[in-house]
């Protein structure tokens with residue numbers, strides 16, 4: 001089932017029809033056993049016609065986030081380790097990526113508060129002081145306050161490779177700025193954990209031209225999703241749960257940088273497509 005957050009309320013797109021769920025977003029998504037809870041509540045929900053919530057045309061969808069924090073894991077795929085080592089080789093920072101890829105403790109970093117997050121079909125930004133920018137398409141977990149992965153969404157961990165490559169200590173500036181994160185288009189709430197064979201697809205378009213296209217299965221990740229969630233919850237409480245981007249495996253070639261007006265499309269099987277146009281802070 002797919003749960004959308006809209007200005008009209010919380011909309012459920014489910015095999016048997018569309019429903020409005022009249023409950024505060026944070027309270028709803030933090031319910032125990034979310035898939036079963038929603039199924040058990042269908043009878044009490046207002047059913048609406050598909051025309052009242054047309055997923056193809058609606059401009060009303062917000063990012064599927066309430067007041068949760070957004071965290072991110074890094075260097076969870078070999079492709080990401082190699083790309084970071086290349087960008088940092090001239091400045092001497094390359095070693096730390098090799099070490100963290102092999103270490104028991106994963107790299108976890110704070111990515112965003114909710115107000116900086118772009119929704120599907122909204123703009124994401126590249127920094128005005130950065131010369132090398134990429135999107136990072138990442139399977140993103142919604143983990144409830146008890147530390148259980150309950151749902152999934154698509155994340156774009158927009159990143160400045162020039163700032164990150166200059167010095168690993170600049171990571172927060174490379175990663176955290178206005179509209180540097182996108183989440184959406186919905187929360188995917190399956191009855192059981194998603195398959196690791198799930199494919200992540202990335203396309204970058206410039207006008208009519210396809211600038212980059214690639215795909216990867218989640219199974220290429222070196223770590224497990226539950227391991228990442230467990231590390232994040234070791235010493236942090238999240239009263240209404242949190243989002244965790246799980247790292248990128250798709251990195252455009254080193255001579256590519258995003259430009260304003262590029263369109264980034266990330267599709268993850270079973271979840272949907274997250275589309276954002278690139279812009280910058282005015």
Ligand code: DO4
Nearest residue numbers: 073074075076080247248
């Ligand atoms: O270590 C830098 C960030 C890594 C990252 O964001 C990723 O691998 O996706």
Ligand code: MG
Nearest residue numbers: 136157247248
């Ligand atoms: Mg990333």
